[in-house]
Amino acid sequence: MHRLIEFIKRIYVLVIFIFVEGIALWTYASSSPYTEARLLSRTTAVGGAISGAITDVGHFFSLPEQNRTLVARVAELNELLQSREDVTEGVVADSLLHVNDDPQFRYRAARVVSMTTNRRRNYIVLDRGAEDGIAKDMGVITPQNELVGYVVSCSEHYCVVQPMLNTEFSTGGRLVDNNHVCVIRWSGASKYEMEAVELSVYSEPRKGMEVEVRSERLPAGVLIGTIEDFELNSAKSAYSATISIAADMSSLDNLLIVENRHYGELQMLIEQNEQR
Amino acid sequence: MFKNIAYFWMTLAVLLLDIFILNQLSIAMWLRPMLFPLIVVLLPMEWRTIWVLITSLVVGLIMDMSLGGAGLYTATLLPMAIMRRTILFVTTGRSVEAGDQSSLLSRMSLRQLMIYVGGMLFVHHTLFFILEALSFGALLQLIATIIFSTLLSLLIAWPIVRLFTSKIVTK
Numbered sequence: 001m002h003r004l005i006e007f008i009k010r011i012y013v014l015v016i017f018i019f020v021e022g023i024a025l026w027t028y029a030s031s032s033p034y035t036e037a038r039l040l041s042r043t044t045a046v047g048g049a050i051s052g053a054i055t056d057v058g059h060f061f062s063l064p065e066q067n068r069t070l071v072a073r074v075a076e077l078n079e080l081l082q083s084r085e086d087v088t089e090g091v092v093a094d095s096l097l098h099v100n101d102d103p104q105f106r107y108r109a110a111r112v113v114s115m116t117t118n119r120r121r122n123y124i125v126l127d128r129g130a131e132d133g134i135a136k137d138m139g140v141i142t143p144q145n146e147l148v149g150y151v152v153s154c155s156e157h158y159c160v161v162q163p164m165l166n167t168e169f170s171t172g173g174r175l176v177d178n179n180h181v182c183v184i185r186w187s188g189a190s191k192y193e194m195e196a197v198e199l200s201v202y203s204e205p206r207k208g209m210e211v212e213v214r215s216e217r218l219p220a221g222v223l224i225g226t227i228e229d230f231e232l233n234s235a236k237s238a239y240s241a242t243i244s245i246a247a248d249m250s251s252l253d254n255l256l257i258v259e260n261r262h263y264g265e266l267q268m269l270i271e272q273n274e275q276r
Numbered sequence: 277m278f279k280n281i282a283y284f285w286m287t288l289a290v291l292l293l294d295i296f297i298l299n300q301l302s303i304a305m306w307l308r309p310m311l312f313p314l315i316v317v318l319l320p321m322e323w324r325t326i327w328v329l330i331t332s333l334v335v336g337l338i339m340d341m342s343l344g345g346a347g348l349y350t351a352t353l354l355p356m357a358i359m360r361r362t363i364l365f366v367t368t369g370r371s372v373e374a375g376d377q378s379s380l381l382s383r384m385s386l387r388q389l390m391i392y393v394g395g396m397l398f399v400h401h402t403l404f405f406i407l408e409a410l411s412f413g414a415l416l417q418l419i420a421t422i423i424f425s426t427l428l429s430l431l432i433a434w435p436i437v438r439l440f441t442s443k444i445v446t447k
Contacts, residue, residue, distance in 0.1 A: 012326075013326050013329060013358075014358075016326070016329065017329055017354060017355075017357070017358050020329070020350075021351060021355070023347075024336070024347040024350040024351035024354065025347065025351050026347070027346055027347035027350075028345075028346050028347035028348045028351055028407070030346075031346030032346075034410075035346075035410060038410035038411065039410060
């Protein structure tokens with residue numbers, strides 16, 4: 001006991017310093033999405049290797065399940081390819097040929113290194129970074145084509161994704177049935193539900209209607225979820241809806257990072273237009 | 277005994293100068309002098325580290341609240357409290373002995389004092405600008421900011437340091 005007290009006496013200044021410094025850094029990191037993402041990616045670059053080694057063991061034991069998913073996906077893609085070949089047989093389909101020659105969207109597989117789902121500003125760290133061609137603003141989806149989030153920061157070997165479960169997340173959405181657009185965001189209330197706001201009064205939302213992403217960062221057809229509930233606002237000028245998230249955000253593992261090769265060009269065009 | 281009044285006025289002057297003048301200056305992106313680390317730099321060397329740490333925390337919080345640093349000023353000032361004696365030893369070769377260190381700063385030669393103050397400012401500015409940028413993308417600009425800002429800080433700080441240390445001796 002005496003030795004313990006002596007030991008504490010010797011290190012208490014250091015302990016207090018680490019504690020207070022930790023609080024200061026945490027406060028600073030939380031002050032803006034930039035600092036949060038940057039500090040997270042820096043610390044992850046160190047911790048990522050350790051975390052990666054641990055998750056590798058988990059991945060090993062989940063290989064059979066992953067194989068089944070991949071085989072199902074390959075079968076699905078083969079089916080899609082076959083149907084396209086059938087359509088183009090004997091007919092020159094320029095648009096399809098063009099897409100095959102120079103795909104606008106490029107997909108890269110990535111694995112989750114670490115993630116949180118119990119905070120208001122959650123983040124996911126993936127094992128792909130700038131070295132693999134990953135950059136800010138790329139979209140992240142599940143192999144089942146469901147939205148997960150967007151890349152907000154990269155280190156050399158890792159990237160940080162702002163998932164839908166982040167109160168600062170926002171993206172465009174589209175009702176599949178009638179093309180009406182809306183803004184998708186997360187209120188922080190439930191990790192299974194998103195909010196769709198600013199839906200036109202003519203959009204006629206209904207329960208079970210699918211909502212897709214409408215963003216220049218992702219191709220069409222990426223599913224956000226299905227409408228669970230909706231209501232007209234008090235001014236009767238727009239609908240807001242609760243969306244049940246399609247992706248299981250608490251058990252993400254293998255993901256796809258989507259790069260729109262025309263994104264820079266599109267952004268430049270939008271900026272030029274805004275400056276006019 | 278350490279001259280508390282001289283120290284109080286120095287602290288007040290440095291804080292006011294930093295918050296109301298230096299922070300408002302926009303000379304160049306790579307030239308941002310900061311004087312508030314002086315408060316920790318010039319604390320009596322015989323003070324126990326815990327008190328230096330508490331002072332750093334208070335000064336950091338004042339700076340953060342005044343300039344909206346959101347913890348940045350505190351996070352970069354706290355390590356100075358821990359590293360102070362090490363930097364003193366590395367820069368001047370002097371170590372702090374128990375008992376008779378009440379006016380160590382005033383007993384240092386001008387060269388030693390300048391190296392010590394410059395070293396402390398350099399370490400602080402390095403931590404501050406790296407943590408502020410959180411990126412080594414513009415490494416040359418970062419290095420230029422650290423070096424030139426440290427030099428300008430030292431230039432502005434030197435008269436204050438001299439006045440302060442002379443007050444310690446004369447009072």
